[in-house]
Amino acid sequence: MSRVLVIGSGGREHALAWKLKQSKSVEEVFCAPGNCGIVDCAITIPDIKVDDFKGLANLVRTFEIDLTVVGPEVPLVNGIVDYWLDKGLIKEGHFIFGPSKKAARLEGSKTYAKRFMQRHGIPTANFRNFSDPCRAISYIKKQEAPIVVKASGLAQGKGAIVCHTLDDAVRAVDQIMVKKVFGDSGNKIVIEEFMPGEEASILALTDGTTILPLVSSQDHKPIYNNEKGPNTGGMGAYAPAPIVTKSVMKKIKEQILIPTIQGMRQEGSPLIGCLYAGLMIDNGQPRVVEYNLRFGDPEAQPVLTLLENDLFLLLNACVNGKLHEHKIMNKQGAACCVVMASGGYPGKYETDKIISGLDEAAKIPNTYVFHAATKIENEIFITNGGRILGVTGTGSNIEEAINTTYSCVSKISWQDEYHRTDIGQKALRNTQ
Ligand code: AMP
Ligand code: GLY
Numbered sequence: 001m002s003r004v005l006v007i008g009s010g011g012r013e014h015a016l017a018w019k020l021k022q023s024k025s026v027e028e029v030f031c032a033p034g035n036c037g038i039v040d041c042a043i044t045i046p047d048i049k050v051d052d053f054k055g056l057a058n059l060v061r062t063f064e065i066d067l068t069v070v071g072p073e074v075p076l077v078n079g080i081v082d083y084w085l086d087k088g089l090i091k092e093g094h095f096i097f098g099p100s101k102k103a104a105r106l107e108g109s110k111t112y113a114k115r116f117m118q119r120h121g122i123p124t125a126n127f128r129n130f131s132d133p134c135r136a137i138s139y140i141k142k143q144e145a146p147i148v149v150k151a152s153g154l155a156q157g158k159g160a161i162v163c164h165t166l167d168d169a170v171r172a173v174d175q176i177m178v179k180k181v182f183g184d185s186g187n188k189i190v191i192e193e194f195m196p197g198e199e200a201s202i203l204a205l206t207d208g209t210t211i212l213p214l215v216s217s218q219d220h221k222p223i224y225n226n227e228k229g230p231n232t233g234g235m236g237a238y239a240p241a242p243i244v245t246k247s248v249m250k251k252i253k254e255q256i257l258i259p260t261i262q263g264m265r266q267e268g269s270p271l272i273g274c275l276y277a278g279l280m281i282d283n284g285q286p287r288v289v290e291y292n293l294r295f296g297d298p299e300a301q302p303v304l305t306l307l308e309n310d311l312f313l314l315l316n317a318c319v320n321g322k323l324h325e326h327k328i329m330n331k332q333g334a335a336c337c338v339v340m341a342s343g344g345y346p347g348k349y350e351t352d353k354i355i356s357g358l359d360e361a362a363k364i365p366n367t368y369v370f371h372a373a374t375k376i377e378n379e380i381f382i383t384n385g386g387r388i389l390g391v392t393g394t395g396s397n398i399e400e401a402i403n404t405t406y407s408c409v410s411k412i413s414w415q416d417e418y419h420r421t422d423i424g425q426k427a428l429r430n431t432q
Contacts, residue, residue: 008071037371
């Protein structure tokens with residue numbers, strides 16, 4: 001029997017801990033720092049934060065953790081996997097699921113990722129990299145709108161600005177490179193062609209040689225219905241995504257996933273972990289919008305809910321180079337996740353609101369409420385951030401999954417609660 005540590009504190013980490021806890025090979029799940037909902041399926045260690053590598057390594061030795069699963073991108077990009085190697089943890093049998101610092105550049109630097117795709121002929125938008133704002137602006141003046149301006153470094157999913165006029169693009173360069181709204185992440189930028197189409201996410205597990213995609217999914221990034229308003233960390237997701245037909249999936253594997261892991265291996269930074277390809281699909285042709293090297297949030301909630309396999313066995317196979325021995329099996333039907341957020345998010349919002357209805361929600365079959373930012377005071381759940389809950393439901397088809405999920409959402413409330421009411425509508429349109 002094994003012991004597992006999940007690093008992180010959001011809905012994604014709750015879904016990971018929940019799924020890992022179901023493994024017959026797992027004796028105990030720990031989560032650092034975790035949150036008040038995760039206590040359902042893991043022992044949480046609230047005092048150890050995701051960037052405290054020393055504290056996390058101590059915890060792994062103290063609790064004899066066999067496998068650590070890293071949720072968010074920041075510790076990966078900052079080299080937590082290299083730290084495990086350098087400090088001898090892996091030699092002692094404490095494995096860690098995630099890419100090395102060098103491999104995590106595929107997420108941490110859009111400049112690097114775009115050049116990588118160019119070197120390996122992986123379909124993506126045409127682009128230019130800039131480290132000088134004047135040069136970026138004179139380049140923009142010779143282009144046509146719409147055009148996309150992106151901070152090269154990490155920006156919590158908010159670093160890409162889709163500009164509908166060239167003036168907007170010039171302003172975006174000023175915001176990112178001169179005003180530094182994303183800090184040093186905006187020292188370099190990527191300016192790229194606007195790709196029309198519909199987006200989908202593919203989360204794929206890899207041991208560096210074999211890559212196995214999980215069920216396709218679709219995120220909903222803007223705050224308002226019909227993809228309006230500013231981008232957020234994600235307001236909901238569903239799986240599978242009908243836009244990813246069998247023939248599109250074949251192209252994704254052959255033109256994107258396999259060349260990506262082969263290219264990384266050839267370049268001396270084999271990829272181990274979850275390769276999350278953010279894709280734009282237009283007329284049946286997928287192109288990469290961005291790479292992430294971790295599970296998507298909220299996509300992980302519906303994707304892991306549909307996964308039939310024992311997640312621990314899959315992740316363990318990734319860190320031991322044995323993924324070729326496995327095959328992904330998904331449950332029939334569909335899953336939907338609606339994020340319930342604090343009113344005002346992604347701008348200013350208030351916290352400490354009393355959440356009611358969680359007990360009623362728990363009675364609805366085929367649903368699970370993943371916690372993203374809650375705390376408990378006097379035995380009452382209260383809000384503790386922007387995205388609070390990821391209410392997830394399944395059904396024999398997407399329509400049923402959507403209905404079940406929203407019936408669960410309707411039981412839960414707090415003052416100024418906000419959620420989108422159209423999660424999954426695109427899937428309904430695509431299946432009609
Ligand atoms: P990113 O941070 O690169 O994932 O971009 C955030 C969002 O901006 C994506 O999910 C897309 O909706 C949009 N986006 C980014 N790049 C492009 C592009 N080249 N063409 C069209 N939309 C894009
Ligand atoms: N769903 C967007 C992300 O995880 O980055």
